[in-house]
Amino acid sequence: MSISGKWGILIIIVLLLALPLLAACGDDEETNGTAEPTTEPTAKDVTIKIGLLTDKTGPAAEALIAVDKALDDVVKYFNDNDLIEGAKLEIVYYDTQYDPAKDATGYENLKGKGVDLMCAGVPSSPIVNKPSADKDKMIIFSLTAAQPMYDPPGYVFCINIPADASVYTIMNWLEKNDPNFPSDRPAKVGAVGVKDPYAELLQGGLKAYCDAHSEAYEWVEGFLVDYTTINFASQVDALKNCDYIMPPSTGSDIPGFMKQYRQAGGKGRFLGTDAQMAYLDSLVQGAGYEVMDGMVFALPYTWWTEEGEIVELAKQALSEYHSEAEATGLKNSGGAYRGGFTQWYGTISIIADTIKAVGAENFDSEALYNHCVGYSTTIDGNKWSYSDDPAASAAKQRTSWAGLGIFEMSAESKDLTRISDGWTPVLMTP
Numbered sequence: 294m295s296i297s298g299k300w301g302i303l304i305i306i307v308l309l310l311a312l313p314l315l316a317a318c319g320d321d322e323e324t325n326g327t328a329e330p331t332t333e334p335t336a337k338d339v340t341i342k343i344g345l346l347t348d349k350t351g352p353a354a355e356a357l358i359a360v361d362k363a364l365d366d367v368v369k370y371f372n373d374n375d376l377i378e379g380a381k382l383e384i385v386y387y388d389t390q391y392d393p394a395k396d397a398t399g400y401e402n403l404k405g406k407g408v409d410l411m412c413a414g415v416p417s418s419p420i421v422n423k424p425s426a427d428k429d430k431m432i433i434f435s436l437t438a439a440q441p442m443y444d445p446p447g448y449v450f451c452i453n454i455p456a457d458a459s460v461y462t463i464m465n466w467l468e469k470n471d472p473n474f475p476s477d478r479p480a481k482v483g484a485v486g487v488k489d490p491y492a493e494l495l496q497g498g499l500k501a502y503c504d505a506h507s508e509a510y511e512w513v514e515g516f517l518v519d520y521t522t523i524n525f526a527s528q529v530d531a532l533k534n535c536d537y538i539m540p541p542s543t544g545s546d547i548p549g550f551m552k553q554y555r556q557a558g559g560k561g562r563f564l565g566t567d568a569q570m571a572y573l574d575s576l577v578q579g580a581g582y583e584v585m586d587g588m589v590f591a592l593p594y595t596w597w598t599e600e601g602e603i604v605e606l607a608k609q610a611l612s613e614y615h616s617e618a619e620a621t622g623l624k625n626s627g628g629a630y631r632g633g634f635t636q637w638y639g640t641i642s643i644i645a646d647t648i649k650a651v652g653a654e655n656f657d658s659e660a661l662y663n664h665c666v667g668y669s670t671t672i673d674g675n676k677w678s679y680s681d682d683p684a685a686s687a688a689k690q691r692t693s694w695a696g697l698g699i700f701e702m703s704a705e706s707k708d709l710t711r712i713s714d715g716w717t718p719v720l721m722t723p
Contacts, residue, residue: 338381339653344403344411345384346418351391352520353543356571357414359626363633366610367641377645379653389415396421410658416490419449432658434640439490443691450665451692452636454719456491457498459566461720462697463591464502468509479511483532484539488517492542505723525550533559542568548579555584563588573627586704593694594635596709601673607634639677675716688721
């Protein structure tokens with residue numbers, strides 16, 4: 294038999310042997326002429342876009358750039374560790390330059406880029422855009438809180454408490470706990486700030502508390518100045534006999550005012566919220582620890598020297614995601630990175646919990662809204678919750694923290710020390 298004949302017989306045998314296998318394949322479901330895959334295809338992650346209204350080149354950029362870095366790091370942590378099943382997060386930025394005239398433009402720009410929700414570090418952005426957000430059913434997580442953002446309750450959820458609530462809380466604490474609180478007269482209180490919603494709310498809260506507790510406090514005066522103000526001679530002269538002073542909070546020459554106040558002989562104790570703490574590096578470089586010595590801060594987050602899950606995570610993020618020089622700079626930014634990390638961690642956790650509940654493919658701003666209403670968690674021992682009771686105040690329905698830690702700056706240790714017992718309950722009214 295020839296070689297070609299042998300090969301022909303072998304080919305016939307191979308084909309006969311293959312027929313049962315082909316028949317078995319034909320017994321499966323209809324494949325429309327295509328072969329069935331042997332394994333399930335890997336599902337691609339859904340991309341969730343977060344729009345961020347921020348300030349990268351305006352008067353609040355010094356603080357908000359570090360705040361934005363904190364958001365970057367939190368998102369990277371969740372993405373790198375696959376903590377959101379079936380989804381990855383992406384941040385889309387818009388620089389408002391801290392100009393309220395650009396808030397609406399920024400909102401429309403981000404909406405046009407298909408963001409699923411928005412965050413805002415700029416106080417005016419949630420106020421300007423709340424009507425549009427409510428109409429569009431677009432969630433905005435605001436880093437600050439003021440009544441126009443949450444009253445009536447809508448699609449703006451504040452990841453902080455109102456500035457006036459911080460003031461009520463710290464003033465109440467001082468009256469009961471400050472060993473130097475005047476015993477024979479009301480304590481005199483004054484303030485200086487720039488013309489923005491946050492400073493206006495701070496000063497309004499100070500005055501309201503003094504008026505409501507006139508036996509303990511006397512409101513002297515509050516000044517709102519332009520961002521460009523560098524000479525505070527008239528304000529210092531009016532306030533130098535105060536017992537407590539609230540210095541500027543955003544974008545102004547905070548250390549300049551504090552230095553001028555001390556140089557003029559002012560003995561008042563400086564007060565601060567997380568807004569002033571976001572400029573810690575400027576305060577240290579421009580005023581120094583001696584000027585800040587004894588300054589009291591009310592903060593909703595743990596400090597670097599304390600124990601807590603999220604503060605440890607923030608340290609880990611600095612170590613893993615930044616060079617040594619970058620990490621030092623961000624740590625020195627004080628509340629900008631440290632506070633921002635905690636606030637954004639809470640925000641991203643809400644997003645992750647929503648996706649876990651509804652599935653990545655079903656996530657949208659409406660699903661997020663339904664999950665936010667009544668949401669509650671605890672971060673480093675401090676409760677964060679939004680009330681789902683329609684009878685609750687608008688503030689309780691749309692602002693977050695239940696407590697504040699009271700801290701004091703020490704020139705000796707060059708650091709903050711908690712001087713309150715745990716978390717002091719937030720007062721929402723004077």
